[in-house]
Amino acid sequence: MAHPRLESCLALHRADRLVEAEAGYRACLADGIDAHLPLSALLLQQGRHDEVVALLEPQVATHGDNANLAINLSIALRKSGRNDDALRVARQTTAQAPGHPAAWNAQGLAALESGDAETALHAFEQGLRLAPGQLALDLHRSKALRHLARHAEAVQVLQRLVASAPDMLEAWRDLATAQTALGQYQAALKSAERAMRLAPSDAEVSLQHAVALLHAGQTRVAIQRLEQLQADPQAWVWLAQARLRDNDIEGARAAYEHAAARDPDDPFIRHFMAALGGELPEQVEADYIRKLFDDFAxxxxxxxxxxxxxxxxxLLPRFLAxxxxxxxxxxxxxxxxxxxVGxxxxxxxxxxxxxxxxERMLAHARAKGxxxxxxxxxxxxxxxxxxxxxxxxxAADVFVYVAHLAPVFAAIHSRLEPGGWFAFSIECSDGPDTQLLPQTGRYRHSPEALVRELAAAGFDQVQRETLTLRMEMGKPVAGELLLARRG
Ligand SMILES: C[S@@+](CC[C@H](N)C(=O)[O-])C[C@H]1O[C@@H](n2cnc3c(N)ncnc32)[C@H](O)[C@@H]1O
Structure with a gap:
């Protein structure tokens, strides 16, 4: 039974009379009544994380066996940017109180923040063993699964969550994100619509919904929505992409210029600005490619x-044969x-x-064995x-991301055994030797120019075959397979 003075503060806290509750907790503390836990909860509730750290750090150092205090301290440390300390405190707590689901949750969140999604997943699963079906733990487990690119499992968890808690905004949003990652664009749009209904004036939810509309093929509606969200720098990028899809090159350029003004170093923006400006970047844009394919994997x-x-x-194996x-x-x-192709x-x-x-593409390749x-x-x-x-x-569908192939051809030539073969595919340019298309962000090469570059690198016996590489927005993409031999 709590002290009667503490009881009355807790009643104020429950009634959302936070100013009075806080004053009461502090008066309790001054008179030696232990109010650390409810006061820290109140401060956490108000996002006053530094104050929680100042309040609890000395307490946890001297009463390290109080798991609830340590959990609140770990949360506050994480939110105030001291994640290593948050993880250390949470680990000590799960070691001392392994039957406490909230301690596993705190450990999982700190591990996730530090990028260790495997440890985070393990911690959330430990918590769920103790508290099966607990919503927060399940939601966090789905986040760890998404970080590990296990999107299909994340979707299963999130679908269960929204079935049992249909008002859980974060679950609908995460479900839309996971479905998008799997290319389930219509389903993602439905999830984003549910999130919109729950938080119609939330800017992030509105952006996610507009992007879902774009992915689902509703380009014009997406453009209208994105035009209303221009306070958000990411909205400019999506607006530019949407306008490109609508063949509005000038509109796309204007939107990218706004995005670049806010984030001039973003590799994605730089790449598309170059494409719109008709430039061919000198270097391979490694950051852009990595980000593109990590997201796409x-x-x-x-x-x-x-x-x-x-x-x-x-077609490549047949062409080789x-x-x-x-x-x-x-x-x-x-x-x-x-x-x-492997x-x-x-x-x-x-x-x-x-x-x-x-790395994320490689993880899939590794799994093929x-x-x-x-x-x-x-x-x-x-x-x-x-x-x-x-x-x-x-190199299948790779040189569409490389502008200058002469140095690549020379390097490949030097790594081939005499008599060895080199086979690759390209998207065909019908004009200049190399084109960077703003609509796709990919390069098209002229096969004739490449044949000259192959010869210059020392290759002979060049063979060519036309093919439809893939479809794009309902149209076939014209390509070629080329094969050359090191003499
Ligand atoms: C369209 S995918 C094709 C993958 C595979 N060759 C296939 O046919 O399924 C292009 C791949 O090339 C990789 N890539 C593009 N440029 C690269 C570069 N300069 N160095 C290494 N990898 C690159 C990308 O990360 C991506 O995984």
Whole structure:
């Protein structure tokens, strides 16, 4: 039974009379009545995290066995930017009070904040074992799953959550995000609409809804919504993308200029500004590519293969066989992505190595179990830094992200065994040697120019075959497969 004075403060707190409750808690403390826990809860409720740290740090140092105080301290430390301390306090608490679900929750949140999603997931699952079905723990578990790119599992958890708590805004928002990551755009739009109904004036919810409309193909409506959200720098980027999709090049440029004024170093904005300005960046834009494909990894295969009929993994092996280039034992797959082409070329007695900038794409490739080694690296740097040689080097749908191919061709030539093969696909430019398309952000190359560059690098026996690389906005993308041999 709490002290009667503390009881009356708790009643004020419950009645939301926070100023009076706080004054009462502080008076209790001054008179030696322990009010640390409810006062810290009140301060947390008001986002006064530094004050919670000042209040609880000495207490936890001397009464380290009070799990509730330690949990509140861990939360406040995390929210005031001292995440390492938050994690340390939470770990001590779960070690001393392993039967306390909130302690596991605090540990999971601190681990998630420090980027250790595996540890976070384990902590939330420990908490859920003690408190099955607890909403906050389940929501946080789904966040850890999303960080691990386990979006399908996150969707299952979140669908259960919104079924049992239909007013849980964060769950609807996270569900929309996870569904988008899986390419389930219509479902994501429905989830975003539910979030909008719960928080119609929340700017972040409105942006997510507008983006969901864009993904779901409702370009014009998305543009209208985005035009109303211009206070948010991200809204300018999405508005630019939406206008590009609507072929409004000048409108897109204006929107990117606004975005660039706010965030001039963003690799995505820089890339598209270059594309709109008709520039060809000198260097490979590694940050842009990494970000693009890390974000895309979970839905890459369902989008490319299932929705866009991406053909290179099927056609490349046939093309190699048609030209007698299918007998290689050691293959290097440049820009291997999720390993679609590696899987198509895998055969007994063969080794396939892969290189890619995106760790998340590589994680999918690793799971296929067909690669000997996988390297997270920019392909030209990798080629220039290795002494290994291969019988066949392939690059499927990769040079659409590389403007200048002459140095790449020279590096590949030097890493091929004499008589070795080099096969790759391109999107075809019908005009200049290299074009950067603002609508897609990808490069198109002229096959004739590349044939000259292959010869300059020392390749011969160049073979070419036209193909439809994939669909894009309902139209086929014209491409070519090229094969060349190191003499
Ligand atoms: C469209 S995906 C194709 C993946 C795979 N080759 C396939 O056919 O399924 C392009 C991949 O190339 C990678 N990539 C693009 N430019 C790269 C570079 N300069 N160095 C390394 N990887 C690159 C991307 O990260 C991405 O995974």
């Amino acid at each position: 979970a839905r890459f295969e369902s989008t490319l293969v299932d929705a866009l009929a991406y053909s290179a993994p099927k 048609a030209h007698g280039a299918d007998d290689a034992n050691r293959i290097l797959d440049l820009g291997c992505g999720t390993g679609l 899987a198509a070329l895998a055969a007994a007695g063969r080794t396939i190595d892969g290189v890619d900038l995106s 067909v690669y000997r080694e996988l390297h997270a690296a920019e392909l030209l740097q990798f080629l220039n830094g290795t002494r290994l040689c291969w019988d066949l080097v392939i």
